[in-house]
Amino acid sequence: MSAATYENADRKPGPKKTTKKTTKTTGLNKTGPRKPDPKETGGPKKTGPKKTRVTALLAARAARTHRKAWAAVFAALALTSLLLGAFTLALASAGLGHARVERYADADLVVTGDQNTRFTAKPWGSKPETATAGLTERVRVPRAALKTVRAVPGVRSAIADEVFQAGVEGTRTTGRPWDAARLGSYSLREGAAPRQASEVVVGEGTARVGERVTVRVAGTDATYRVTGVAEGPRDAAYFTSAEARRLAGHPGSVAAVGVTAAPGTSTSDLYARVRHALDAAGLHGVGHRADGDGAGLHVLTGNGRGGAEFLGAAPARSGMLALLGSVMATVVLIALLVVSSTVVQALQQRSRELGLLRAVGATPRQLRGAVGREVGRVAAGAALVGAVAAVPAYLALRTLLDARGALPPGLELPLPPWLLPAPLVTAGLTLLVARVAALIACARTTKVRPAEALREAAPGNARRITGLVLLFIGASSAATATLQHGEAAAAAAGAAAVVLVIGCALLGPWIAEGAMRVLGGPLRRHGGPAGHLAAANCTASARRLGAALTPIILVTAFVSVQLAAGATMTHAAGDQAEKAARADYAVTAAGGLPKGTLERIRATPGVRAATAVTRGTVVLARRETGSPRLDRLPVLGVTPEGLSRTLDPAVREGGLSALRPGTVAVGRDQARDLDVRPGSKVTLRFGDGVEARLKVVATYDRELALGAFLFSRDQLLRHTSAPGPDRILVAAADTATTSLRAAAPGARVTADPAPERLDPEDRALGEVVTVAAVGAVGGFTVIAVLSTLSLITIGRRPELALLRLAGAGRDQLRRMLRLEAAATALTGLVVGAAVASFPLLAFSLSTARTIPHLPLPQAALIALTVAATTAAGTLVPSWPVLRGRYPAR
Structure with missing residues (x-):
C-alpha cells in the first residue's frame, strides 16, 4: 500500500479531491517547514493578536534579563528629559520676562521715548527684514507732550518725572521730583514734603528730618535741609518739581510722563485717547533718530511700564533669549548623541541574542517591535522622572543666576503655574529620540538573512x-x-x-x-x-x-x-587691560566731578597727564549674509591730551590727538570687518539712538579691553544719561595724593587703580x-x-x-x-x-x-x-x- 493509501485509510469514502498542502509560517507564531516570505523584509503586513503577544513577551523577558544594561539608558534619558525641560522653562520664562514695575506702580499709563532702534535691509533674494535693538540710554519726552496728555478727556493727572544721578553725602543716589513719588505709592514715613528749592526728602537711613545734607549733581555741590523721610528705595532723593527740572539739566524735556485715569475711565479707553492725541500732535522723542518707524513716543501699560524705569532690562532679556537658545541647541545635540550612543551600546551587547532570535525564525517586524517596546518602557519612566526634576533644576539655575548677579537690575522672569507642565511636552521628544535610536541600533540585525544573523560584521x-x-x-x-x-x-x-x-x-x-x-x-x-x-x-x-x-x-x-x-x-582682555594701564591714580566722585577739576589736576605739580574717561554704548548696524543686524557695544569716551601716558590703546595707524567731536578711533579687528582706515567714514548710533557719520582718525590694537570704538569724551557725554565723567586717570609721582585731593575736593583718590576694562553686557x-x-x-x-x-x-x-x-x-x-x-x-x-x-x-x-x-x-x-x-x-x-x-x- 502506498503512502497515500495509509494516509487516507481512515477517511470516509467520497469523491477524490486533489489538494496542495502548504505550510505558512509567521515567525515564532507557528512551527513547521519554513519558506522565504518576501513580507518578512519589512513590507506592509498586518500584526495579529498572536504576534502582539509574542512581541510583548520578548520585550518583557529582555527588560527583566538586561536590567543593568538599561540602567545607564534610563539615567541618560532622565538627564536628557531634565535638561530639555529646564531649558524650556528658562526660555519660556525669559520670553515672558519684563522689567519690574516700581516707580510707576500706581500709574495707569506711562508716556516715554522709543527705547528701540531699527535697521532694515533686504537679504539676498528675499523680502526686506528689520532688526531691532534696545537702547540703554534714555530717550527723553518733549515737555510739550505733558500739555497734550493733560488735555486728553479722562486723564485725572499727568505728572512729569525726572531721573538724574546725584551724590548725597558721598553716596550715589537717584534724584526725582516729589510729585512723581505718587506714581509709585511712596508716602512719607515722617516729616513733610519739600516746598522750597532748598528742601529735600530722602530715603530711609540716609539722614534724619531737620538735618542738612550736601548734594552733588553734575559736579556741583549744594546744601539742602531734610524735610522728610520717604518709603521706597533708600537710594532716592526727592526735590520740588522746579528744582528737579533744574538739576536734571533738560529744561525742554522730561524723562517720562505718568498718567492716571479719571474715575469711570478704563485703561484701554484712556490708552486709545492718549495714543491718538500724541499721534495727532506729531511729537517725537527728543534727539530721536532718522531710523524710520518707531521714532515717536510710546504709551506703556501693564508690565510694560517697567521699561521706563529699568532701561537695561529689555536689551538684557533679548540677549538672554539668544544665549539660552544657542546653548540649549548645543546641549540638546550633545544629549542626542549621548543617548543614541548609550542605546546603541546597550543593544550591541545583545547583538548575538537578537541574531539568534532572527536565526530561529523571528521576523524583522517582531524584533523591531520587541526592541521598541523594551526601550519604550525604559524611556517612559525616565522621561517622566526627568520632567518632574526639571522644575527644581530650573529653580536652581535661577538661584545661581541671582547669586552671581548675572541678571540685570529690574528684570523679572515669571514662572506662572500654567507653565509648569511644559517639561512633560519635552518628555515626548525624549521618548521619540529613544525609539529612533533603538530602531537604528537593531537595523542591521533585522535586515540580514536568518542564516547570517549570528555573524559579526x-x-x-x-x-x-x-x-x-x-x-x-x-x-x-x-x-x-x-x-x-x-x-x-x-x-x-x-x-x-x-x-x-x-x-x-x-x-x-x-x-x-x-x-x-x-x-x-x-x-x-x-x-x-x-x-x-x-x-x-x-x-x-x-x-x-x-x-x-x-x-x-x-x-x-x-x-x-x-x-x-x-x-x-x-x-x-585682562592682559590687554594691564598693558594699556599707565595711570598711577584714579579720581572719582559720586554725582560727578566739578567743572574745571580736570584742568586743576593737570596744573597740579608732579602730574604728567590726566585723562577724563566716560563709559557708554553704541549700536552698530551692519549686514550679515545680506540680513540686517544690530550689535550693541560698550565704548569709552576720553580726552585725547596726553592719553598715551594714562591709557595706551596701542595705536597702529593715525593718531589719537585728532580725536574730537565728529571723529572716532576704531579697533583693529572692527576696522577690518568694516573695511575702514584713517580717513574713512563710519556710521554709528549712540546709546540714545542718534545716528552719526564719523571720520576715522586712528586704529588701535587693544580693543578687547578698551572696546571697539574710542570717542571724544565731550561727544559721548551728549548721548549718555550720566551727568559727567565717571573718573579721571592721572599719571603722577607717588607723592601726589595730597595734591590731588586738594585739586578735587570731595573726590576719592585711589592709588594704583584697577585697569580700565570694558566687559560685554x-x-x-x-x-x-x-x-x-x-x-x-x-x-x-x-x-x-x-x-x-x-x-x-x-x-x-x-x-x-x-x-x-x-x-x-x-x-x-x-x-x-x-x-x-x-x-x-x-x-x-x-x-x-x-x-x-x-x-x-x-x-x-x-x-x-x-x-x-x-x-x-x-x-x-x-x-x-x-x-x-x-x-x-x-x-x-x-x-x-x-x-x-x-x-x-
Whole structure:
C-alpha cells in the first residue's frame, strides 16, 4: 500500500479531491517547514493578536534579563528629559520676562521715548527684514507732550518725572521730583514734603528730618535741609518739581510722563485717547533718530511700564533669549548623541541574542517591535522622572543666576503655574529620540538573512570614508574661523568641534587600533605579563575600545572648547587691560566731578597727564549674509591730551590727538570687518539712538579691553544719561595724593587703580550658563563612559574567568584592567584635546590674536574626571570575578 493509501485509510469514502498542502509560517507564531516570505523584509503586513503577544513577551523577558544594561539608558534619558525641560522653562520664562514695575506702580499709563532702534535691509533674494535693538540710554519726552496728555478727556493727572544721578553725602543716589513719588505709592514715613528749592526728602537711613545734607549733581555741590523721610528705595532723593527740572539739566524735556485715569475711565479707553492725541500732535522723542518707524513716543501699560524705569532690562532679556537658545541647541545635540550612543551600546551587547532570535525564525517586524517596546518602557519612566526634576533644576539655575548677579537690575522672569507642565511636552521628544535610536541600533540585525544573523560584521569602508570626510569638513570649518571675527568666528569654531567629534566617533575603531600600535610597545616592555595581556586585548578589541573612546573624546573636546573659549577671551582682555594701564591714580566722585577739576589736576605739580574717561554704548548696524543686524557695544569716551601716558590703546595707524567731536578711533579687528582706515567714514548710533557719520582718525590694537570704538569724551557725554565723567586717570609721582585731593575736593583718590576694562553686557550671564552647560555635558559623559565600559566589562566576565582558570592571579588581572583603563583614558584625552585644539586655535588667533588659554585647575579637573570615570567603569563590574575564590561563571 502506498503512502497515500495509509494516509487516507481512515477517511470516509467520497469523491477524490486533489489538494496542495502548504505550510505558512509567521515567525515564532507557528512551527513547521519554513519558506522565504518576501513580507518578512519589512513590507506592509498586518500584526495579529498572536504576534502582539509574542512581541510583548520578548520585550518583557529582555527588560527583566538586561536590567543593568538599561540602567545607564534610563539615567541618560532622565538627564536628557531634565535638561530639555529646564531649558524650556528658562526660555519660556525669559520670553515672558519684563522689567519690574516700581516707580510707576500706581500709574495707569506711562508716556516715554522709543527705547528701540531699527535697521532694515533686504537679504539676498528675499523680502526686506528689520532688526531691532534696545537702547540703554534714555530717550527723553518733549515737555510739550505733558500739555497734550493733560488735555486728553479722562486723564485725572499727568505728572512729569525726572531721573538724574546725584551724590548725597558721598553716596550715589537717584534724584526725582516729589510729585512723581505718587506714581509709585511712596508716602512719607515722617516729616513733610519739600516746598522750597532748598528742601529735600530722602530715603530711609540716609539722614534724619531737620538735618542738612550736601548734594552733588553734575559736579556741583549744594546744601539742602531734610524735610522728610520717604518709603521706597533708600537710594532716592526727592526735590520740588522746579528744582528737579533744574538739576536734571533738560529744561525742554522730561524723562517720562505718568498718567492716571479719571474715575469711570478704563485703561484701554484712556490708552486709545492718549495714543491718538500724541499721534495727532506729531511729537517725537527728543534727539530721536532718522531710523524710520518707531521714532515717536510710546504709551506703556501693564508690565510694560517697567521699561521706563529699568532701561537695561529689555536689551538684557533679548540677549538672554539668544544665549539660552544657542546653548540649549548645543546641549540638546550633545544629549542626542549621548543617548543614541548609550542605546546603541546597550543593544550591541545583545547583538548575538537578537541574531539568534532572527536565526530561529523571528521576523524583522517582531524584533523591531520587541526592541521598541523594551526601550519604550525604559524611556517612559525616565522621561517622566526627568520632567518632574526639571522644575527644581530650573529653580536652581535661577538661584545661581541671582547669586552671581548675572541678571540685570529690574528684570523679572515669571514662572506662572500654567507653565509648569511644559517639561512633560519635552518628555515626548525624549521618548521619540529613544525609539529612533533603538530602531537604528537593531537595523542591521533585522535586515540580514536568518542564516547570517549570528555573524559579526567588521566596520566597513563607508564608515571610514564618512569619518574622514567629516574630519576634513571640521578642519575646513576651523580654518574658516581664522578669517572671521567675533560671533562668526565663535560659531565656526563651535561647529568645527561638533563635526570633528562626530568624525572621531565614526573612526573610533581605527583610532583605537592606531593608539594601541603606539601604546602597545610601552605596555609590553614595562607592564610585565599584565601589560602583555592589556596590549593584546586592546589590539584584538579595537572596535569595542572605539565605542568607549567616543564619550571620552566628546567630553574632552566639548568641555575644553566651552571653557577655553571664554577663558581665552577673559585672559586676553585682562592682559590687554594691564598693558594699556599707565595711570598711577584714579579720581572719582559720586554725582560727578566739578567743572574745571580736570584742568586743576593737570596744573597740579608732579602730574604728567590726566585723562577724563566716560563709559557708554553704541549700536552698530551692519549686514550679515545680506540680513540686517544690530550689535550693541560698550565704548569709552576720553580726552585725547596726553592719553598715551594714562591709557595706551596701542595705536597702529593715525593718531589719537585728532580725536574730537565728529571723529572716532576704531579697533583693529572692527576696522577690518568694516573695511575702514584713517580717513574713512563710519556710521554709528549712540546709546540714545542718534545716528552719526564719523571720520576715522586712528586704529588701535587693544580693543578687547578698551572696546571697539574710542570717542571724544565731550561727544559721548551728549548721548549718555550720566551727568559727567565717571573718573579721571592721572599719571603722577607717588607723592601726589595730597595734591590731588586738594585739586578735587570731595573726590576719592585711589592709588594704583584697577585697569580700565570694558566687559560685554552678558558676561556674567554667559559664564553662569556656560557652567550649567558644561556640568550637563559632564553628567552625560559620566553616564556614557560608565555605561559603555560597564557593559563591555560585563561582557568580558567569561574571558576574565577563563584567564583565572588558566592561572592568572587576581593582582595580574587587576593590573591588566588598570592598564587598559589608563590606555583608554589617555587615548581619549589626547584625541579630544587634539580635536579641541583646532577650533580653539582658529578662534583665539582670529579674535584674541593669542594661543588658547585653559586654567590649569580646569584642565586637571577634566583629566581627573575622565580618569576616575574610566577606572570605575572598567574595575567595578569586574569585582565579581576578581574578588571570588573561584572564577564567576
